[in-house]
């Protein structure tokens with residue numbers, strides 16, 4: 186089910202920016218890595234399970250983290266049923282994904298994650314506890330989610346501990362920016378929820394600012410997202426004395 190990958194154009198002087206002129210090629214990336222070494226068990230799990238869980242998406246001109254903008258994901262065909270959809274952006278090693286999918290077998294969970302070793306680790310864990318309501322798209326969510334799904338397709342979107350990019354000169358690489366906020370709004374059904382968590386207070390302030398500037402959203406909750414388990418990012422933040430901020434916005 187997974188497509189063979191082709192090399193992506195090398196970046197220019199700015200490590201967050203890929204070379205080229207089209208929007209796909211000149212985008213600023215919110216992620217720093219896509220591949221990397223994997224333990225043998227994770228590699229084996231990916232080899233055996235990707236065909237079942239990782240959707241084979243056609244790539245766009247920008248390479249392996251892109252999705253052909255003309256491609257539309259057939260959700261009932263992908264999950265084999267029709268069910269409320271949760272889209273998790275940046276599932277990492279899959280803690281929230283697995284906990285959520287286990288707790289809500291009546292929901293489908295689509296993870297859009299660009300970091301293959303994280304997907305492989307999630308699959309290794311799912312090898313022991315298969316989750317028929319989970320699928321992955323291995324791609325840059327900023328691109329994939331702007332075209333791959335119909336408007337209103339998602340019941341909830343989850344973005345837990347997005348990469349903080351704490352240095353001021355890297356703030357432009359933060360995932361949650363007005364353009365992505367617009368993408369998520371399009372994706373959610375009316376009244377659908379975007380659940381976000383971060384342990385970086387200035388990212389939380391940035392989020393509140395960006396969301397307040399878009400009058401289509403209502404702040405629905407600042408309580409812990411009900412299905413969000415404690416991940417190593419939360420524990421790391423707490424150990425460093427940072428406060429965990431949960432924000433849920435209604436579209």
Ligand SMILES: C[S@@+](CC[C@H](N)C(=O)[O-])C[C@H]1O[C@@H](n2cnc3c(N)ncnc32)[C@H](O)[C@@H]1O
Pocket residue numbers: 215216218274275276277278279280281297298299300303324325326327344345346347348349360416417418
């Ligand atoms: C700090 S980790 C958090 C992982 C997970 N949500 C957790 O709480 O454990 C952020 C994740 O977002 C992914 N990511 C960053 N930008 C992305 C993008 N544009 N599209 C898809 N995934 C992205 C990274 O690869 C990384 O796995």
